[in-house]
Amino acid sequence: xxxxxxxxxxxxxxxxxxxxxxxxxxxxxxxxxxxxxxxxxxxxxxxxxxxxxxxxxxxxxxxxxxxxxxxxxxxxxxxxxxxxxxxxxxxxxxxxxxxxxxxxxxxxxxxxxxxxxxxxxxxxxxxxxxxxxx
Numbered sequence: 001x002x003x004x005x006x007x008x009x010x011x012x013x014x015x016x017x018x019x020x021x022x023x024x025x026x027x028x029x030x031x032x033x034x035x036x037x038x039x040x041x042x043x044x045x046x047x048x049x050x051x052x053x054x055x056x057x058x059x060x061x062x063x064x065x066x067x068x069x070x071x072x073x074x075x076x077x078x079x080x081x082x083x084x085x086x087x088x089x090x091x092x093x094x095x096x097x098x099x100x101x102x103x104x105x106x107x108x109x110x111x112x113x114x115x116x117x118x119x120x121x122x123x124x125x126x127x128x129x130x131x132x133x134x
Contacts, residue, residue: 011051018098019050022059025095026050026104029088039080043068048109052102059102062109074108081106 044066093101
C-alpha cells in the first residue's frame, strides 16, 4: 500500500515520532550530564520541541532555561548548547536507535512568550467583552 505524502510544509508521522524520541533523549541527557561550559553550569533546560528534517539527519531543538524569561538568557543558553552539540550528539547516539544520529541545532524557544502574549490579549476587558457576545 502506497503512503500518502504529507501536505507541503507539514512534518510526516515519521518526523514527529523521531522528534519526540530525540526530545526525550536530549532532556534526559541534559538532566543527567555535567556539562563543563560555564554558561550551562546550574542551568535547568526545558526542551520544548524538536523538529527533524525529512531525511532525519538534522534536528532543530527548541530550548529555554527554566526560570529565566529573558531573551538574552535564552540566546546565551542556545549558544552554549550549540558549542556542546558534538558532545551531546555523541551521547544521543548511544541513547536512541536510529540509522543516523542527527546533527543537533539548538534554537532559543520563543513559544512561551507568544503564549503569554496571547493570554494577555485574551484577558483584556475589550476582548472579553467581544468574545462574550454570541
